[in-house]
Amino acid sequence: MSRSILLGVNIDHVATVRNARGTLYPQPVLAAQLAEQAGADLITLHLREDRRHIRDEDVRLVRAVLQTRMNLEMALTEEMLAHALDIQPQDVCLVPEHRAEVTTEGGLDVLANPAHCGRYIQTLQDAGIRTSIFIDPDHAQIKMAHELGAPVIEIHTGRYADAKNRVEQQSELERVKEAATYAASLGLVVNAGHGLHYHNVQAIAAIAEIEELNIGHALISHSIFVGLKTAIVEMKALMQAARCG
Ligand SMILES: CC(=O)[C@@H](O)[C@H](O)COP(=O)(O)O
Numbered sequence: 001m002s003r004s005i006l007l008g009v010n011i012d013h014v015a016t017v018r019n020a021r022g023t024l025y026p027q028p029v030l031a032a033q034l035a036e037q038a039g040a041d042l043i044t045l046h047l048r049e050d051r052r053h054i055r056d057e058d059v060r061l062v063r064a065v066l067q068t069r070m071n072l073e074m075a076l077t078e079e080m081l082a083h084a085l086d087i088q089p090q091d092v093c094l095v096p097e098h099r100a101e102v103t104t105e106g107g108l109d110v111l112a113n114p115a116h117c118g119r120y121i122q123t124l125q126d127a128g129i130r131t132s133i134f135i136d137p138d139h140a141q142i143k144m145a146h147e148l149g150a151p152v153i154e155i156h157t158g159r160y161a162d163a164k165n166r167v168e169q170q171s172e173l174e175r176v177k178e179a180a181t182y183a184a185s186l187g188l189v190v191n192a193g194h195g196l197h198y199h200n201v202q203a204i205a206a207i208a209e210i211e212e213l214n215i216g217h218a219l220i221s222h223s224i225f226v227g228l229k230t231a232i233v234e235m236k237a238l239m240q241a242a243r244c245g
């Protein structure tokens, strides 16, 4: 198990601010470059079907300038598959998407339609794109993701992040820990993310099996007050302290 842990900076909500006024700024591509300079290990962005934040042109621009790697989050649609094959990100994370949701509400249900999921995983993997499944901390789901040939999972930490009290949070943390241990025992690369913040990241970062955390909303929010560089440096310091402590 690695003593270090990677930070994927999700730049979606830079685009949210831009789109709120229909301006050309702030530019997600500039955020990606600044994030890399501040120590981001990769850049994550979610091209939603409704294009509510990141747009096609953002993905193209970011892909052209990235020095680290791109983790493109996408739903399982033919349109998104064609985009991924065209853009060739280093990583794709397959996520569920519902038009009316405010944010991603859960992991991809690979048990519900394994043949459909398997075809996307296989096509992306055959194109040399490492494919991850955004997944709930659930053994049966993780087992199926593994059987379908996904080399990576990203455990959805939303329920942990949204826990209403300490007891609930501890129980969700245990689920994430057990899922990470189980997935690593299958040989999967284990990432995690969603809803992570400065006040809840350390317990997740301390899980030795987890290689990478993808964080967006909290970082972009904090950057309004301290700047993107400081927001990233502070988050990385918390993550690394938890991993080493
Ligand atoms: C897939 C996922 O985890 C989401 O967090 C996403 O990357 C952030 O974008 P939304 O806020 O639009 O859900």
Ligand SMILES: NCC(=O)COP(=O)(O)O
Pocket: 010, 044, 154, 193, 194, 195, 196, 214, 215, 216, 217, 218
């Ligand atoms: N996959 C999770 C992600 O990229 C960022 O989620 P959030 O920190 O914006 O909730």
